[in-house]
Amino acid sequence: MRYRGARQRGGKRVRSLTRRQMLAAELYGYSYAHYEAHLGIGHIRFDRLMPQDVDILERAEREGWDASRIARALEMPEDKVERWRRSYQRAKEIVDAPTLVEFFRRGVRHSIEVALREGLGDKASIERLVTQVCYRVADLAFRLDMAGERLSDYSEELREETEYDLEQVREEIRRALEQELGHPRDEEKS
Structure with missing residues (x-):
């Protein structure tokens, strides 16, 4: 099986996805390995359609499109747009x-x-x-x-x-000290 963009290092195939492809994998819930395995072998959905959706969402964010314009561009009901925007934001945060x-x-x-x-x-x-x-x-x-x-x-x-984690530890220590020593505000009231 040939992989588009596959490179060789020391005789081994090196895995490769572009940022756009990783965003598409996150957006559609695919592992990176699964996504890569479907590239360059005639799966138009992986090669072109899912990355196009990433491009649309990226442009919509950059240009401030409203929900109806995004819905038309993605060919989906307008009530689904907000979920896709959130999913795209999450994908960007991860990637x-x-x-x-x-x-x-x-x-x-x-x-x-x-x-x-x-x-x-x-x-x-x-x-x-x-x-x-x-x-x-x-x-x-x-x-x-x-x-x-x-x-x-x-x-x-x-x-x-x-x-x-550190904030949680601080909060737990503060609570433990308050329990052991009494609430500081209680002491101020007396």
């Missing part, structure tokens, strides 16, 4: 992350948010989330292959606590 680790974190965070919205109350829903996280790992592996890097190169960065 355009400043680092590969942040790319991964944003993707996992999105998968967890979706799972929480849909409900995470049984084994099946937990298993669906695990599967989505595994897809995010596969996408990270794909991007690492594109960059010619290894996961172990990012081990320390992947284990770093985020600003959200």
Whole structure:
């Protein structure tokens, strides 16, 4: 099977997607490997149609199109436009992350948010989330292959606590101190 844009490094095929193709994969919910596997083999949807939708959404954002114009351009009902705008924004946030680790974190965070919205109350829903996280790992592996890097190169960065993590720790410490020492405002009132 031939892949358009495939390169060779040390006798091995190097995976490759453009930013536009990665945005299309995110927008339509495909893993990067799946998307790449469908390029250059006659799948017009992957080669042309999905990237065109990305172009439309990008132009609409840049030029400030209203919902009816986007609906006409994407050939969809106007009531679906806002969901597509949000999906495009999310795709950009993930694909355009400043680092590969942040790319991964944003993707996992999105998968967890979706799972929480849909409900995470049984084994099946937990298993669906695990599967989505595994897809995010596969996408990270794909991007690492594109960059010619290894996961172990990012081990320390992947284990770093985020600003959200640090804020949570601060809040938990503050609550624990308030419980142990009494609420500071209670002391001020006496």
